[in-house]
Amino acid sequence: MKRRLTRIGNSWGLVLSRDLLELLRLEPGGEVEVEVVGNTLVLTAPEADPADLRAALAYLDSKLERQRLYRRLADA
Numbered sequence: 164m165k166r167r168l169t170r171i172g173n174s175w176g177l178v179l180s181r182d183l184l185e186l187l188r189l190e191p192g193g194e195v196e197v198e199v200v201g202n203t204l205v206l207t208a209p210e211a212d213p214a215d216l217r218a219a220l221a222y223l224d225s226k227l228e229r230q231r232l233y234r235r236l237a238d239a
Contacts, residue, residue: 194209
């Protein structure tokens with residue numbers, strides 16, 4: 164899912180849809196954990212299930228592996 168950054172005063176914000184907020188059980192004004200891992204921004208809901216976090220890491224690993232594979236195919 165892609166989102167655009169929005170200018171908010173002197174800062175930038177990431178606008179999340181109502182559907183996404185409901186899926187994550189977040190409310191406007193609620194808090195999320197924000198971490199930067201390499202060049203990846205990770206937002207985690209406070210009530211995140213460790214199994215969901217493992218699934219997200221597996222997804223990112225497979226995405227990275229596909230990118231490497233496509234790069235090798237392009238270079239061949």
